[in-house]
Amino acid sequence: MARFAIAYATSEGQTRAVVDHLADALREHGHQVTVDDVASTENAVGSVTAAQAVVVAGSIHGGRMQPRLVRFVSSHGVALSERPSGLLILSMSAASRDAEARARLDAYLSSFLACTPWRPDVVEFVAGALRPGGLGPIRRTLAARLARLVGLPTDTDLDCTDWDGVRRFADALARWFPRVGVPIRAPGDSHRRPDEHA
């Protein structure tokens, strides 16, 4: 059992839903998980420093992660680097498989990492959601442009998140901490003791 801290930022709520799903899956693996919005900076920092592994999550708007998330990773890059860590980035570009969308994902990641010494051990790109009805006129226009860009309808709610994929990401993180008591042996060397080497 390990202690995971998930620190996140969300603008319309999808990242919060994704990290809740991730946290539930990690708990099913027997891990303890805290989930903190980085807007509550003290709580988020306290959880990160008490944890054995960290996940940072946020979403892309206008090509960038939330400024408060950028501030968090630039101020606390050392604490993040001291433990195994993952980064989860939600965007609509991740809903597309075309080369331009993939290039945008790389650009989002590079510009985010340029502001921090932290280098996550794993990065997961997750397709997000668009709910135009809940947006003001300017954001709705942007969201429609984006939906068009990735070849999706512009006037309906879209939830493109691969929830099973989020669970698989949790399974991969959980494997960082094998259960206590599982013997670790070098492959092919299981019956030989050190004093049996020539």
Ligand SMILES: Cc1cc2nc3c(=O)[nH]c(=O)nc-3n(C[C@H](O)[C@H](O)[C@H](O)COP(=O)(O)O)c2cc1C
């Ligand atoms: C106004 C607006 C701008 C967005 N800009 C981008 C963008 O530049 N690139 C992209 O891939 N996705 C973009 N998205 C998609 C979001 O990343 C996606 O909706 C995500 O699920 C939002 O997560 P959140 O609800 O946690 O903030 C944008 C969404 C909105 C509403």
